[in-house]
Amino acid sequence: MWGKILGALFGLALLKLPGLLLGVLIGHWFDRAFKQKFEQNGGFYGLFNDNVDEQGVFRYTTFATMGHLAKATGVVTSAHIQQASLFMAQLGLSAQQQKEAQAAFRDGKAVNFPLRQQLQQFYQLYRRRKDVLQLFLEIQLSIACVNGKSTSVQYSLLQQVAGYLNFSTLQLDKMLQAYQAQNRFSSRADSRQVPRDTLADAYQLLGVTPDINDALLKKSYRKLMSQHHPDKLMAQGVPAEMLDVAKRRTQDIQAAYELIKQQRSRR
Numbered sequence: 294m295w296g297k298i299l300g301a302l303f304g305l306a307l308l309k310l311p312g313l314l315l316g317v318l319i320g321h322w323f324d325r326a327f328k329q330k331f332e333q334n335g336g337f338y339g340l341f342n343d344n345v346d347e348q349g350v351f352r353y354t355t356f357a358t359m360g361h362l363a364k365a366t367g368v369v370t371s372a373h374i375q376q377a378s379l380f381m382a383q384l385g386l387s388a389q390q391q392k393e394a395q396a397a398f399r400d401g402k403a404v405n406f407p408l409r410q411q412l413q414q415f416y417q418l419y420r421r422r423k424d425v426l427q428l429f430l431e432i433q434l435s436i437a438c439v440n441g442k443s444t445s446v447q448y449s450l451l452q453q454v455a456g457y458l459n460f461s462t463l464q465l466d467k468m469l470q471a472y473q474a475q476n477r478f479s480s481r482a483d484s485r486q487v488p489r490d491t492l493a494d495a496y497q498l499l500g501v502t503p504d505i506n507d508a509l510l511k512k513s514y515r516k517l518m519s520q521h522h523p524d525k526l527m528a529q530g531v532p533a534e535m536l537d538v539a540k541r542r543t544q545d546i547q548a549a550y551e552l553i554k555q556q557r558s559r560r
Contacts, residue, residue, distance in 0.1 A: 347418050348532040354415040355429060355535070356394045358454060359436045360401025361408050365447045369402060376439045380432075384534040412457040422529040424520045426458045427468070432538055434472045442473065467500060474498040475545050492556055495549035507557070514550045518543055 356377075363373035381394050400406060419425045437443040437451050455465040474497035481491045496503050501513050519525065521543045523536040531539070 347530045350415055350418055351425075351429070351530070351532055351535070352390075352394065353397045354411055355432055356397035357401035357406065357411060358408065358433055360398035361406055362401075362433060362436045362447055362450055362454075363398075363439075364402040364404075365450045366444055370439075372439045373436060376436055380435060384537055386534060390534070408453075409457060412454060416458055419530065420459070425526060425529050425531055426460070427520065428526060428531065428535070428539060430455060430458060430460060430465070431468060431472060431542070432535075434469060438469070438472065438476075443469070471498055471500055475542070478549055479545050492552065495552045498545060498549045499553070510550075510553065514546065517546050521546065 359377055359380075360369075363369045363377070377398055381391055386394060401408075415429070416426070419429075433451065433454060434443075437447045443451060451465060451469075452462055455462070460468075474494040478491060478494040478498055481494075493503070496505075499510070499513050499517060501510060505513070521539045523539045523543070526539050527533060527536055
């Protein structure tokens with residue numbers, strides 16, 4: 294708004310009425326550019342927190358939330374610990390990073406862990422980067438679904454986490470379905486034969502139904518690939534070690550799409 298006001302005043306002083314109109318137009322462009330940059334930097338939160346380590350917040354929030362989800366049922370099982378350890382190993386964390394991740398996981402297990410406040414801080418940093426928020430939520434599914442599916446308590450907590458990040462329950466359910474389909478699909482990927490269930494999982498992984506036409510199928514595929522593209526996510530502030538999650542996801546998305554295309558070409 295101030296861009297338009299100042300532009301109008303300067304324009305009026307210099308060029309009368311034509312200058313007024315030109316000043317308003319230039320001021321409008323300035324306001325739009327400033328607003329976009331301001332929001333990308335976290336709004337007022339980013340303005341008064343110049344030294345916030347975005348990637349550090351991402352790492353800590355990721356593992357602390359995983360710990361909170363693991364503890365949701367009252368007891369952190371060996372399966373939860375194994376999944377968290379496997380995830381850390383897959384990320385190729387250094388010894389120091391593993392210690393920090395383990396400490397964050399322990400923090401999250403505490404009954405009085407301030408989950409809401411932590412996720413609000415995380416959301417303020419990344420709220421204009423929806424793909425980053427989605428990747429974060431998808432990572433949490435690996436703990437919540439460690440036994441194939443989440444418990445009712447963990448699902449309720451997942452709904453809270455999704456809500457804090459401005460995702461609806463419907464969006465969360467689609468992510469859950471896609472995540473479970475991805476696990477089933479990748480486990481059968483080395484099989485020479487293609488069971489009907491594998492093809493069904495391929496469609497579900499892409500978030501579409503078998504009756505979708507080729508054009509919309511390709512559109513959905515490209516959208517998912519764009520959302521999980523490692524280079525794009527890195528540019529949006531995702532820590533480098535976390536990009537392996539996105540890379541594996543894009544590989545499975547591409548494999549599912551290729552399988553569907555092959556099956557359709559045989560008709």
